[in-house]
Amino acid sequence: xxxxxxxxxxxxxxxxxxxxxxxxxxxxxxxxxxxxxxxxxxxxxxxxxxxxxxxxxxxxxxxxxxxxxxxxxxxxxxxxxxxxxxxxxxxxxxxxxxxxxxxxxxxxxxxxxxxxxxxxxxxxxxxxxxxxxxxxxxxxxxxxx
Amino acid sequence: xxxxxxxxxxxxxxxxxxxxxxxxxxxxxxxxxxxxxxxxxxxxxxxxxxxxxxxxxxxxxxxxxxxxxxxxxxxxxxxxxxxxxxxxxxxxxxxxxxxxxxxxxxxxxxxxxxxxxxxxxxxxxxxxxxxxxxxxxxxxxxxxx
Numbered sequence: 001x002x003x004x005x006x007x008x009x010x011x012x013x014x015x016x017x018x019x020x021x022x023x024x025x026x027x028x029x030x031x032x033x034x035x036x037x038x039x040x041x042x043x044x045x046x047x048x049x050x051x052x053x054x055x056x057x058x059x060x061x062x063x064x065x066x067x068x069x070x071x072x073x074x075x076x077x078x079x080x081x082x083x084x085x086x087x088x089x090x091x092x093x094x095x096x097x098x099x100x101x102x103x104x105x106x107x108x109x110x111x112x113x114x115x116x117x118x119x120x121x122x123x124x125x126x127x128x129x130x131x132x133x134x135x136x137x138x139x140x141x142x143x144x145x
Numbered sequence: 146x147x148x149x150x151x152x153x154x155x156x157x158x159x160x161x162x163x164x165x166x167x168x169x170x171x172x173x174x175x176x177x178x179x180x181x182x183x184x185x186x187x188x189x190x191x192x193x194x195x196x197x198x199x200x201x202x203x204x205x206x207x208x209x210x211x212x213x214x215x216x217x218x219x220x221x222x223x224x225x226x227x228x229x230x231x232x233x234x235x236x237x238x239x240x241x242x243x244x245x246x247x248x249x250x251x252x253x254x255x256x257x258x259x260x261x262x263x264x265x266x267x268x269x270x271x272x273x274x275x276x277x278x279x280x281x282x283x284x285x286x287x288x289x290x
Contacts, residue, residue, distance in 0.1 A: 003171040023282070026148040030175035113276060113283070128273050131258060131285050137168070138258070138285045140276050 004031040004137075008106040010038050010097050010130070013071055016112055016143030021079050023141045024110040033108070036085040038100050039072050040093040041065055065090060094129035102135050113140035149176040149282075153251040155183050155242050155275070158216055161257055161288030166224050168286045169255040178253070181230040183245050184217050185238040186210055210235060239274035247280050258285035 009024040011017050028035045041064050068088045076082055085104070089096035101109055113127040127140040154169040156162050173180045186209050213233045221227055230249070234241035246254055258272040272285040 003168065003175075023148065026176075031171075113279075125277070128276055131273055131276060132270070134258075134285075134287060137287050140279075140283045140285070142279060142282050 002031060002033075004033045004108045006034045006036065006104060006106050007031075007108045007110060008036050008038060008097070008101050008104065010040075010093075010109060010111040011072070011075065012112065012126075013039065013075075014112065014114070014143070016114075017075070019143055020110065020112040020141045021075070023139070025079060027108070027110065027139070034084075035081060036087065036100075036104060036106070037072055037076060037081065038087040038089065038097055039068050040096045041068050041088065041090045042093065061090065093126050094133055097130050098133040098135065107136045108139060109134055109136060110139045110141060112143045114143055147176060147178070149178045149253045151179045151181065151249060151251050152176075152253045152255060153181050153183055153242070153246050153249065155185075155238075155254060155256040156217070156220065157257060157271075158184065158220075159257065159259070159288070161259075162220070164288055165255065165257040165286045166220070168284070170224060172253070172255065172284070179229075180226060181232065181245075181249060181251070182217055182221060182226065183232040183234065183242055184213050185241045186213050186233065186235045187238065206235065238271050239278055242275050243278040243280065252281045253284060254279055254281060255284045255286060257288045259288055 004027070007024060007028055009021065011020065024035060027033070065088055072086050072088055076084055076086060087100050089100070097109060100106070109130060111127050111130055114125060131138045131140065149172070152169060152173050154166065156165065169180060172178070210233055217231050217233055221229055221231060232245050234245070242254060242256070245251070254275060256272050256275055259270060276283045276285065
């Protein structure tokens with residue numbers, strides 16, 4: 001049995017994204033795995049007041065999702081991953097990555113791990129959150145901010 | 146430049162240890178890396194009262210360290226890693242792994258990631274703690290408890 005067969009590469013479009021992609025590509029080559037891509041758009045609409053969500057906010061969400069799909073496609077093309085399955089989701093980054101990993105029977109999630117400072121130190125990093133919930137192995141690629 | 150050159154495999158001698166070792170071996174083969182082993186013995190002596198540490202407690206620590214060295218050597222032999230560098234340290238698991246990773250210029254730490262429940266859920270897992278402090282990439286291998 002292969003060590004890994006299907007890798008999920010989570011990208012956040014930060015400036016270190018290419019480093020994370022290159023690590024994922026090296027692993028995919030080494031283990032001859034399929035590779036799928038995911039990007040999660042955090043909610044734009046914050047509805048703390050429990051009031052009606054305004055139509056223009058819903059439009060903004062749609063616009064952000066459309067933009068993200070375009071960026072993910074461009075990234076895939078740049079790295080020769082044009083045939084890969086791509087997921088753009090909206091919501092909690094951790095939950096969406098874990099959901100797609102379960103649904104697609106992923107055996108390795110590759111994600112960038114940023115240094116933590118300030119508020120992030122209190123909230124915990126995304127990589128840590130994914131590690132906690134993941135149904136499979138997680139490779140956290142250390143990136144410099 | 147190689148993706149990875151020197152891998153640090155952290156083992157806790159839980160029943161899933163062989164799974165973690167096998168993942169590390171697969172990666173070491175794929176990337177032709179060196180592989181070093183570490184096991185951390187948590188402190189046996191709890192000196193909350195700030196009183197003198199009794200000699201028999203120091204002896205217990207020495208005995209635990211000696212036992213761990215024997216187990217790590219046996220594990221290395223079993224997996225054909227007899228020539229690997231081995232580290233048995235005493236103290237905080239996270240701190241010792243991060244220290245050795247820095248000292249040995251490790252570029253990938255491989256560590257088992259256990260499910261969290263009860264107290265562990267509050268304290269956070271060792272893999273999470275290592276991920277937070279690590280100077281390099283971390284592969285968390287999901288193991289079933």
